[in-house]
Amino acid sequence: MSKSATVAPSQALPRQALVAGLAIAIGGAVLFSTKAVVAKLLYRYHIDAVTLIAFRMLFSLPVFAAVALWKMRTEAPLSVADRWRLLGLGLIGYYLSSFLDFLGLQYITVGLERLILFLTPTFVLLITTFFFKHRISRIEWIALAASYCGIVLVFVHDLKGGAGDAVTGSLFVLGSALSYAVYLLASGEMVKRLGTLRLVSYAMCVSSAACIAQFFALRPAAMLIQPMPVYWLSLVNGIFCTIFPVFMTMLAVQRIGAATASQAGMVGPVSTLFLGALILGEPVTAVQLGGTCLVLAGIYMLSMKK
Numbered sequence: 001m002s003k004s005a006t007v008a009p010s011q012a013l014p015r016q017a018l019v020a021g022l023a024i025a026i027g028g029a030v031l032f033s034t035k036a037v038v039a040k041l042l043y044r045y046h047i048d049a050v051t052l053i054a055f056r057m058l059f060s061l062p063v064f065a066a067v068a069l070w071k072m073r074t075e076a077p078l079s080v081a082d083r084w085r086l087l088g089l090g091l092i093g094y095y096l097s098s099f100l101d102f103l104g105l106q107y108i109t110v111g112l113e114r115l116i117l118f119l120t121p122t123f124v125l126l127i128t129t130f131f132f133k134h135r136i137s138r139i140e141w142i143a144l145a146a147s148y149c150g151i152v153l154v155f156v157h158d159l160k161g162g163a164g165d166a167v168t169g170s171l172f173v174l175g176s177a178l179s180y181a182v183y184l185l186a187s188g189e190m191v192k193r194l195g196t197l198r199l200v201s202y203a204m205c206v207s208s209a210a211c212i213a214q215f216f217a218l219r220p221a222a223m224l225i226q227p228m229p230v231y232w233l234s235l236v237n238g239i240f241c242t243i244f245p246v247f248m249t250m251l252a253v254q255r256i257g258a259a260t261a262s263q264a265g266m267v268g269p270v271s272t273l274f275l276g277a278l279i280l281g282e283p284v285t286a287v288q289l290g291g292t293c294l295v296l297a298g299i300y301m302l303s304m305k306k
Contacts, residue, residue, distance in 0.1 A: 031245040032249075050214060060243050064208065085190060089199070101172070105173075115291065118296075273289075
């Protein structure tokens with residue numbers, strides 16, 4: 001990453017470039033969050049999570065495979081150890097995380113799903129504390145308390161729609177957030193050596209292969225025949241909710257830095273809440289807004305921690 005990407009964007013970039021970078025980061029966050037709404041629309045056609053994620057990867061795999069092939073031809077060959085690491089990262093970070101996320105969406109609202117996934121930075125902090133002996137500061141404790149109080153608030157609110165479903169779905173999405181936190185921690189050293197574009201394209205190829213193989217192992221090939229809306233929605237899921245946000249986020253990080261890009265990404269849960277109301281008819285209540293504000297406040301405090 002260039003030096004300009006690691007310094008304070010407000011000092012290193014002119015206002016026009018900063019605004020452009022923020023717009024890209026916000027656009028990527030909104031598109032990535034929209035996958036929950038698209039998944040809910042797909043579930044109306046009585047497909048399951050296994051089929052949904054297979055279609056998503058079938059449409060996104062060609063692009064990631066093309067990038068991976070390009071990197072294979074232009075970069076030094078990977079060591080055997082790095083190949084095994086990439087295999088593990090692809091299975092944990094994109095296959096397992098995405099699969100658990102889509103499983104959870106069968107039971108809970110898109111607003112609660114997005115808030116739970118937004119706890120990933122807090123899981124990273126807790127893992128580094130318990131396994132790497134990181135000391136949690138007072139401001140970090142306050143951030144954690146605010147974030148988890150917000151989740152509890154929205155979770156208790158959603159229990160009214162069915163306690164069993166809310167618990168089941170929330171546990172699946174919690175597992176998704178936790179697995180992605182492990183991916184972020186495990187990929188940190190490899191990102192520095194391989195670069196984000198190379199690592200993501202390789203990991204996405206591994207994830208795509210796992211999702212597609214899982215489909216053919218668990219479902220009959222006849223389930224590939226679906227109504228046309230399923231194909232169109234899956235195309236949107238694969239391109240606009242997967243490919244575009246991945247590359248937009250990387251571009252934003254390159255332009256304005258990871259810290260600023262992550263703060264801009266906090267618009268994701270808010271956009272999901274209102275998209276769910278607009279497209280799916282999910283109600284937006286004062287309790288949900290209050291919980292969302294608490295989660296965003298906690299994540300903002302963590303993002304500002306140096």
